[in-house]
Amino acid sequence: MFALPLPAGRACSGSGTVTHPTKEPWMSAPEFSPPSSTLPAATAHAGARVPAAEVRTPGAGLRQILRGPSGLGTAGLYPARHDKPPTPPTPPMAPTPPTHPTSPTRPEPSAAPAEGNPIPGLYHHPVPEPDPVRVDAVSRGIKAWALEEVDLYPEDWEEEFDGFSVARYMVACHPDAPTVDHLMLAARLMVAENAVDDCYCEDHGGSPVGLGGRLLLAHTALDPLHTTREYQPRWAESLHADAPRRAYRSAMEYFLQQASPSQADRFRHDMSRLHMGYLAEAAWAQTDHVPEVWEYLAMRQFNNFRPCPTITDTVGGYELPADLHAQPAMQRVIALAGNATTIVNDLYSYTKELAAPGRHLNLPVVIAEREGADERAAYLKAVEVHNDLMRDFEAEAAALAAACPVPSVLRFLRGVAVWVDGNHYWHQTNTYRYSLPDFW
Template identity: 80%
Template sequence: MPDPGVLLGIEARFGAHAHTHAAEVAVGGAPPGPPSGPVAAAGAIPVDVSVPEDGSDGDLIAQHAEEGAAAVRTTNAALERILRGPSGLGTASLHLARREEPLAPPAPETPVEGNPIPGLYYHPVPEPDQARVEEVSRRIKEWAVDEAEVYPPEWEDQFDGFSVGRYMVACHPDAPSIEHLMVATRLMVAENAVDDCYCEDHGGSPIGLGSRLLLAHTALDPLHTTQEYEPGWAESLQSDAPRRAYRSAMEYFLQKGTPSQVDRFRHDMARLHLGYLAEAAWAQTDHMPEVWEYLAMRQFNNFRPCPTITDTIGGYELPADLHSQPAMQRVIALAGNATTIVNDLYSYTKELNSPGRHLNLPVVIAEREGVSDREAYLKAVEVHNDLMHEFEAEAAALAAACPVPSVQRFLRGVAAWVDGNHYWHQTNTYRYSLPDFW
């Protein structure tokens, strides 16, 4: 459970942003919120701001309750779930709002393909807008095949089976336009091209991975060098599919993202590449990590670059000083960790059927804790669930401590990404099937 003392510190640090928002409203500015129309968040619900009666943990929240209330009233079902947060003795001060009965998860409009993992804690989402899915899928294939030349024709079935359009539409329900969705979709395809071609099935190898990743990273974080040597570097960005994909996807991202959003993405991509290198080093030395070591690697080799730019894809900005706060960074890290364990669980049988030994959480638990494959898999489900509960508790605490519109919307966006990520894994029966453990 988050420490109330820490929350008071968060409130103090975020106070200036709450005052700024109050001033904007006072002079007639409307607080930003989700876009209206067919892509708006479903089910805006009126929410009251509650403050502990003794004032012990609520004095600073009370100062900004009035100005924060307008932002809170625009919340959707995903944020309502976050704002509910933990339950039980001693958690009342963490809630911005309470309901007698929890909201029912949104019912899909049509039956959802695939089976969820039994016992996995997740939130169902409605089927993503089909028109958007089709348009994003058409555009991304055109970009990947013709413009960036990421995939050769013989990989077409695998590209189609990835269903990246459905993935990104499900993860970004508040995106104001197709082009905003395309920013996330190109980056996702580029990241997967690097993983496939440098690390995994399509020619990947741990040998020399560091050099390949460093040179590819310069497509995201450009080289600043002399006029004599700049042309050689620029030419290198066209030398293979991963670098072409990174360069092109980054050019589009620069058109939508602010400088701080772009730089935060570069930072998280460096984290991702560091995780790739750790796993490659273990493969070269045939090292089976301890469970905690594996989880440390997965905190870097994970989905974090995707939810961390949810504000760019939503067409707004979470200011850099709010994004960099330790409380926000913890929420983002927990979201990335939970969604990555989802990938471990759904891809388990796919990886077992692939050549070589693939590390995933169930495999590491079975090896290091001396349990059966079934027991290890079920233990990994528990680890995921613990991470999800911690993510929701920390997000609820942060939402209560900082009633600032951009923070509230960003937390909604991260929660939507977590839910959309599970939806894609569950429904992607082309790639994934469940083990027979139940």
């Protein structure tokens, strides 16, 4: 485990008090000065909002905190860091958005334009093109794993597997991963999750009927069954019964080689959330129910990308301590990141889902039906929802970074922000899977 442990005695407690009894050897001099007050009241309990005025007009001190530690021994933590954060692009469909110097520092975008077109008006940050050497290594590694280790798909699915471009996805989302092996942790889990979604829920034989039983048995590949000696072998044998379970079992075994017990349990918890979201959507499909917009957004808080950014520290080779990860303010930041990135998926996959058999729920479809909007107006309203979530994510992350400037917290916040940007990059550039509607 490549961890950067929190020194004994340091904590951002439930009340938000930050103490620094010792100095980490890799922190620059002078040391960070701890804030004299506790966390803002709005970040001290779940579901609270930080007033915009408190977090969107920071001074130079806050920008320094968000850039993180500097000096001898710290350069390797930020392989693409630049002192000057990029200014968000101006959406063509809306007034110029404010610059957010409070958001965790992102890499400068590369000069070469990315493949595909971003959604007009969608608030996002361009990212550099992923390292082609790493993309190639992960691409070869993940295909060998899928074919040789877990027998993931039949030969006629190869084009779809290649079109998923998971290597480019993971390298864009985790530029601070110390090795290709660390990137492979994320790639295997992403492919396994996609296999469960396709084979159990959607494109390749999925159905809402009986989904709960299938998901429960697959979940035991992540969260193992503890039973009697008589029945243990039957369960172990079941983990090889189908491609999703084989993929979950193998991906989790690799993950456990690098993750701490708390990181592994955190991931299992978020996968439980994901599976509960799958079940809610399946129940609505069985009853032909179109939820209210707020109900749909509640479902999408669970059926979303959250398990991916929550492992950003494991993939980065360090650990955000469990007590800091569990802080309500951190949980809100992670939830907002997951919610925003999932609406990105709704928007980029919109035409793909409309062309598929049956009715696929996504945010524009639900807005159109529940709010009586035409397709274009509903889609543009969904873009606004995403933009609001993104700005709330950045504001809350900035407030937490200012109130709790512990190095592992700052690095984790940066990692989540980079994951958000990389997720958008993958959706924008994956023209094999996605195309935009003709609304502009």
